[in-house]
Amino acid sequence: MSSAEDALLLWDLFKQGDWNAYTKLYNQYFKLLNNYGYKFTKDINFIEDAVQDLFVKLWTTRSNLGNPLSVKNYLYKSLRSTLFRKLQSNSRFTEIQDDNSLPFEASFDQAVIATEQEQELRVKIKVVIDKLPARQQEIIYLRFYESFDYEEISDIMNITIASTYKLLYKALHSVESVFKDSNISNSF
Incomplete structure (x- = not known):
């Protein structure tokens, strides 16, 4: 079971x-x-x-x-x-759509880091993800760290499935752009 x-x-x-x-x-x-x-x-x-x-x-x-x-x-x-x-x-509500200050902490404690190089890459990826808007951070967390499927993410974030696909695509495109602009990929 x-x-x-x-x-x-x-x-x-x-x-x-x-x-x-x-x-x-x-x-x-x-x-x-x-x-x-x-x-x-x-x-x-x-x-x-x-x-x-x-x-x-x-x-x-x-x-x-x-x-x-x-x-x-x-x-x-x-x-x-x-x-x-x-x-x-509590009057501390933050609009998630436009706020880049919401925290994103990757759950690295769940994975054993095999090498120093892998650990460096994870830190660099976290830095890149921290630069994303909050909703993009959230969708990356739900999809890749919690392994939710698109329907579940759609339900959790209260958006359509089509919007889920678009938001994840946009987040991954943003990550790719930051990687290219910062030469992070060249160090590996």
Whole structure:
């Protein structure tokens, strides 16, 4: 059974009121959700509060919840909405479309770096990604670091699938342009 199937099984048990299933879901996704939240704000306490709020809301509304195709996708989308709602209510809301100051931190702790050269390249790629607009950073994170497919990204970012393709293409084109302009590719 895959981890996605395990998550769906836990989800079903959680909806029936199984506290152990709920805590397993929480433990399984807490770190991933915090890492995703960090893409929108560096306020760790704020992110943790948002994740806590999300799980409290899930528990209290569990009898009304549907069965998502992907628990991970559902939680990411829900956290994104929760964060935006909390940011807006705290008058710290930042328009994601035009703000280049939103943070992007690549999750390098998930991969073992085989060589020094590979590590250098990863740092250079991060520098390039940091120069992208926030939505382009977000789509790269969701597609390449979290391995979401286009439909899931479309759902999370609340854009059409066609817009998802266009935004990712634009982000990759921007990365390619920065690489060419900065001679990063020439150092390897």
